[in-house]
Amino acid sequence: KNQVEQSPQSLIILEGKNCTLQCNYTVSPFSNLRWYKQDTGRGPVSLTIMTFSENTKSNGRYTATLDADTKQSSLHITASQLSDSASYICVVTSFNAGNMLTFGGGTRLMVKP
C-alpha cells in the first residue's frame, strides 16, 4: 500500500531560526513529490514539486530535497517568519494509469516571536 509519512507531527521554533521537515514515502512507481503549505482555515497551496531526477529545488526561503534511492524528501525553511506558521503537507504522485496522489498527514509548524 502506498504511504507517505511525515515527521515531526508538530514543531515550535523561534522566529529567525531554521527548521527541516521530513517526508518518507513508499509510493511506487514514483512520479513526483510536492510540498504544500496549508494556512489555518485555508486550502493547501503548492510550494514546490520534485521529479525523479531532481535533488534540490528552492522557492525563496524554502528548499526541498529529494533522495529517490532512500525515498525521502525534506523541506528546509531558512530564517523563519511568523507567516511560516502553517501545516506542511507532502504529496507523492504514483506513475500509473490513475496518477494517484498519496498525502502525508502533515507537519504543523508554529513560529513564535
Added chain:
Amino acid sequence: NAGVTQTPKFQVLKTGQSMTLQCAQDMNHEYMSWYRQDPGMGLRLIHYSVGAGITDQGEVPNGYNVSRSTTEDFPLRLLSAAPSQTSVYFCARTGQISLRANVLTFGAGSRLTVL
C-alpha cells in the same frame, strides 16, 4: 484560494440529514475532486471527475454522491449524514487530467459537523 469557490464554509447537521456542498471553478479546468481532511490524517480522495458527465470514486466514497453536469460545478452530496462524516472538505481543480506535472488548486474548505 482564487479560482475554486466552496460553500458553505461551515455547516452543522443532525444525523440522518442530507445536504450538498457546492464547488465551483472559473478556469474551465477538466479535473475536479473532493477530499476530506481529518486530524492527523492525510487528505483522502472521496470522488473525482475528469470532465463534464464523468465521475469516479476515490478512496473513501461511501456515503457521498457527486455529479458533473457542467465543467464549472462539482457538488458533493451527503445522502444521510453520520457523525463519522464530521470533517473538513476540500474541493480541488487542475487543468490537466494527468496529475504528473500539474498542481491542484484547492478551495478554502467546508467544515462540516454532524451531531
